[in-house]
Amino acid sequence: MQRRTNIQVSSMIILLSILTILIQFVTYYFFASYIIIWGISLIISLICCHLLLEQSVNYDTCFQYSILTLFISLIIIVLTYFEKDYRLLPFTGAMAGIAFINWFAPLLHCYIRSMIGYGTKIDDFGIFYRNSNIIFYLFYIGVLIYGNFSPNAFPWAYRAIGHEVNVMPFDVISVQIEDYLFGAIPLSNIIIYLLSRIAIFIPYGFGLALLLRHQSRLVKFFSLLVIPFIIEAIQYFTIPARCDIDDLIYALLGGLIGSALFLLSNFLYRIVNGRDFLSHDTEFHFSKNTYHY
Template structure:
């Protein structure tokens, strides 16, 4: 490791730390917590641009994204653990803050690799692989929490841990019907369903990336088995609540994740005439 590499790495960590401190202060001081998310997004774009232009390498963007994501995740966990607290509260914007620190550098670098021409910047495929592996580790933690520690439950459930529902959409349909008849909002149910869909999206995308050379039928089986295994584990261990409706919503998310993969790959095939996981230096079109 040469002196220039050490200097850039130190600069990445320093600027990331300053961005993190500012973000935490905004979250604490400003009641509208989305302000901290907006700041984090803008800072991530500016820093990602600066690191890429100054180093001509995607490696430092991974270091920046990883350090910021881990730091904000620790911050979010700390706030979650100390709840209830009159000074600072855990809300929807805190997970968004963690996600923003990962996805914005990822999207920025992806767009740069898509539209840049020539060999000036190389190594995106390594950056992509590292970001996927890093996100997978975070994703495993989130799945464990949301399914087994503090599970997502529909608004109509008042059942204990270990309860289950294996009749598709019976409880869901009944709840929606009664809610409409009572003239009430179904926002709680929509939020519950969206959480499950969003949890399925990363698996669909990452699974399509990791198993891109696997037979289509086997991939379909894996897509179906993943949410089914989670619900079965909840039912068998008594941790959480096994619900077949959760499988359906998760499968919708998985399908969206697969579609996002094909959109991204199609964009690279059309604009850059290559697969996004192949080095820019190779510059050849690759078909799955």
């Protein structure tokens, strides 16, 4: 009987994953608005996660659903990106948003379910959270490496760089603001320049705040500078034009925002649930070792 139940749940995961992808990309095909595409994608993902949890009473089903929808959406994105003929599905930034939603929506729903605790009690949220974060940070590390060390990566984020190392704080942004005031560049260039350097380190700050939650504030603060400093040091020798003191400042700001987001999420979790986020789900046993968040 248990085997039959598992087969039914597995079939449900596959069915809902296919249904999710169909709805998401049909919406993408017929609507140009990013808000509509992402909104419908988020709603269908949340509904499917709710159905899976109600039927399986197991967070692992949401993880499997997330992996399957993410994998399929990434295949579609890659094929579309390298396809020369865009008559069927033109590639736009909305596709990246769909892939992100397929990872984020199950995590969001399970976080809320774990925090509120409505319905049947479900254990092992910590394992689900760990697995989801492993997937995310694998992509995140790949983006960091590609974006910082590939000369042709993300040209829209490097419009304002010079030809040598910049050690003068806020020199680039000052020039951009001056150019904007004289009508030489649009405001969007400044916004993209700032957001691309700040937002990329928000997940880094969030993850560090969780990993170092029991460490001192001084340790947390200097830890936010470790990866940005390593990146800038490598760029100094490999791509000097991208080595910029401002990037350290913006990375620190992004890390602080990420840390603040963790504190906020933990604060909300404590208010609703009465305990800290992952406070009882922080030990994961593999072989004879114990891993701690």
